[in-house]
Amino acid sequence: MGVKGLQYFMDRCCPEACVTVNLREMARQQQASATAPHTNPTLVVDGMACLCYWYSCKDWACGGQWREYLDILKRWVEAFTSAGIRLVFFFDGVVEEQKRQEWVKRRRRVNGKISKIFCHIKEHGDQPGRELFCLPSGLATFTPFALRSLGQEVFCSVREADYEIASYARQHGSMGILGEDSDFIIYDSAPYLSVAKLRINSLTTVMYDRQRLCLTIGLAVTQLPLLACLLGNDVVSEEKMRDVRNNAMAAYRCISAAVLNRINRTLDFSVLFTTKSKLYLLLATFKLLKKGVCLYTLPGQKRPELCEISSLPSAFEKYVSPEILKVCYKGFMVYTVLCVGVTECSNTLEDEEDTELVPQALVYKPCRQLIYGLLLLLGHNGRIVDPPAIREWFVFPGNPLKEPDIVHPLPVSLPCDQPSLDLLWFSTGPDVAALRLTAFLTIFGCPEFSELHGVIEDSLLAALCLVTYLVLQVQTLSLEDVDSYLSQAVCLRLKSSQELQQIELPLFSSRAVQLGSLYVRGLSHLLGANCASGCPLPSAALMPWHSFDGRLFHSKYLLAHSGTEKTELLDHESSSLSLFLQLREKLTETCNKKGRVLQSRPNAPQSRPKTTTQTGYRHRHSGETHTLDTCFYLIISVHVNPGSLKVSINSFSSLGPFGTKFPCKHVA
Structure with a gap:
């Protein structure tokens, strides 16, 4: 899913929560403290988030340079295994219906990029620069098979992939989750490690520390799921929470700092899900928030009251054994x-x-x-x-x-x-x-x-x-x-x-x-x-x-x-x-x-003088972020008691937008 703007906020406003770590050293420390010392530390990898970093081949528009890509994956895997780190990969198996509209929005955005790609090819007769980069078709389909051929353990999710990744990492005591999704800050699971900031030669990257984030903004870790929903993600849209945030701003201006501190010290997050407190939110808003928060509750964790556990579907079980x-x-x-x-x-x-x-x-x-x-x-x-x-x-x-x-x-x-x-x-x-x-x-x-x-x-x-x-x-x-x-x-x-x-x-x-x-x-x-x-x-x-x-x-x-x-x-x-x-x-x-007679129809494209295009993506961008629009970013905590709905605002910034991510256009 991803919480819109949270990772950007941490990079710019909470540098103390963005810790540079050495994965070799992390693995060494975990192995030294493990009850089974002969077991290699495990790093859970969000494969979908890694695709744009793995595919660095020269060609991407012609259909893919697959053998070169396989060599890249082999070197990447060897960098970790030589450090004694076991890798477990997860890829999206299904798009859950609650995320379908967000999936559609993204697909439409990529359609616009593809149109520009073909305009460039027909005008200039060459492959566009990295500013229009799209993953080759089928990359997400075939990468799991490539990794399995390299002896790696690979799972394709049967529900939301982020949830399965966080669940696996928590259940198996993994050393971390390597990905590029701020939801891994919200899940109370293994440390979240950035693949965008990974340096493969030194095996260093940035760890986004949820404990330090909460200390900085005055929240408890258990409040992060509600924060994620109030700010907006793929299930609870930012637009639907706009009124709640506006009310929070109004309440914040009327409440003294002493009262806010007392609220945060005594806040019982589960109170939000009692029958009485439900009356203080519109029913539709309450149900949406409840649904969003429940999605962050992992197996073995206490579920907020009224969370429903859904079983995996079997759409056509009457047709097969x-x-x-x-x-x-x-x-x-x-x-x-x-x-x-x-x-x-x-x-x-x-x-x-x-x-x-x-x-x-x-x-x-x-x-x-x-x-x-x-x-x-x-x-x-x-x-x-x-x-x-x-x-x-x-x-x-x-x-x-x-x-x-x-x-x-x-x-x-x-x-x-x-x-x-x-x-x-x-x-x-x-x-x-x-x-x-x-x-x-x-x-x-x-x-x-x-x-x-x-x-x-x-x-x-x-x-x-x-x-x-x-x-x-x-x-x-x-x-x-x-x-x-x-x-x-x-x-x-x-x-x-x-x-x-x-x-x-x-x-x-x-x-x-x-x-x-x-x-x-x-x-x-x-x-x-x-x-x-x-x-x-x-x-x-x-x-x-x-x-x-x-x-x-x-x-x-x-x-x-x-x-x-x-x-x-x-x-x-x-x-x-x-x-x-x-x-x-x-x-x-x-x-x-079958009555299909092939005809010869030569269709040789006409040569065009190649024009100098703009500086490519990798030359224009030296870091992991890009130029961003300015917008307000709220971090809110909610406290509900039988008498009133009180909302406090702990901090806000005007430094970045919602939804900042590595600018990779997924076509796979």
Whole structure:
């Protein structure tokens, strides 16, 4: 969530609460005092907050330099493990409905940035500077898999990620929480450590000390959740609390300092939640505050009266067995479909002015419907009276995001009696393995590719499957586009991370940027289909670092659309050329059978003189903050007794805005 302006306030007004710490020394001290001295100190990492710091590759608009990114993650992890620090990562698994409107606001803001990105590319023919930086599509999806491949422990949340992070850190006595969210100041959990101020070489950063903050502003730690709600966060908006703050200001001017001190010394926070005190707030305001405060109460802590404990949902438990529900959280896309009934996708680099290319959300909708069908309809043989529907929140040009799209699952037609999902997931044997592969390939319209399984690499089979699906769904894709996709998938196998980084692009094509993002989004659908089918392919084969590099794809796109000979397109490697032609023939044969005939439509972008752009983001900003508007910041404590509602204001400042954060535009 995040408390608007709190971290900025601490940086500027409470420097004594911002303590520079050495993580090696913290780990050493914790291990010395631990009851189990052979256990490495644990640092809980908010993975979503780290994405913009981890991804420092040169390219971000072409679709991502995934192998270089994997190398960066490896070095980052090694810096901590070499210091004896165990890392546990958390990533967002779901967006809770109470945060949906805030999620929508952020997605709309990023849409504006994406529009500027494409304007720049079409005008200047190059990638914009860091002031328009957006994370490559799919980064949040694939980073957990990258970290697991490095031997790290990774969790995807099944409710609010901040809550799960704070709960885990408190329960396991972790040395700290590394992230960039002021909610970790509010939670009474492990120390909050800033990833924005982390120096990886020295392992130093800033710890935001909640105890010192409370000492400075005259609050108890137990009052911080109420403070967070009064100031505004993702659940309790700043606007809805404006009247409460205005009343607080009026009361503050009428109460003497001695009375304020007495109130703070005797304040019983739980009094706010008694039936009598509720009468002194509007009922709607009271319920909103109660809901907000309860969200900060961790397991094992005393809950304010009237807090309700909600159980995890199972949206479609009548369609699947209890055994499926027990393990579904392990599968990408599967948990949100079966237990929440919602799927979502953040912003993608798509040009809203380009009417030729269909938005990725619509391109992959038929595929998702079959994934939903595999999960919810398999084995029912049409006997479902009230078929389920999935609510989709997908960001794409033209979608106002006022409400979710209601999408119904479609049955998957398999060449046998309809098996149950339990059989597909839990049974063994060659027949079941073949059935899993057939189910997976059928979702993408190419079951005949099963004959290639074991003949070509799994990553190439996945790439062929995906490109074939795109050709069948997007009528404007040309033979040159197919050559771009397949040649980069084949050539990538022989490229090192260093070679990929050294690829020079004479210019940027806005269309190639879109096709790169379209492909990476498709990899996430391959992953979802693979999980739903019982994992016929190893997950590693579906990772972008095995089948896609943005700069390599962009270079192949420029070559293919310029009429380059196939030998040059395949880097003069005879084995690569032979494999490329084999894949191309299989694709065109499959598409021809379905009435889709590929046409050659060269679309070479015209060279533009590269103009000098403004100084990039990293040159203009030497620190972790940026230029800010001025606004008032209130820190309030509330005391309610049966006779009156008394509000005191402990301090306020005019130094910064609400919502200051590292200016990273999340597209992942």
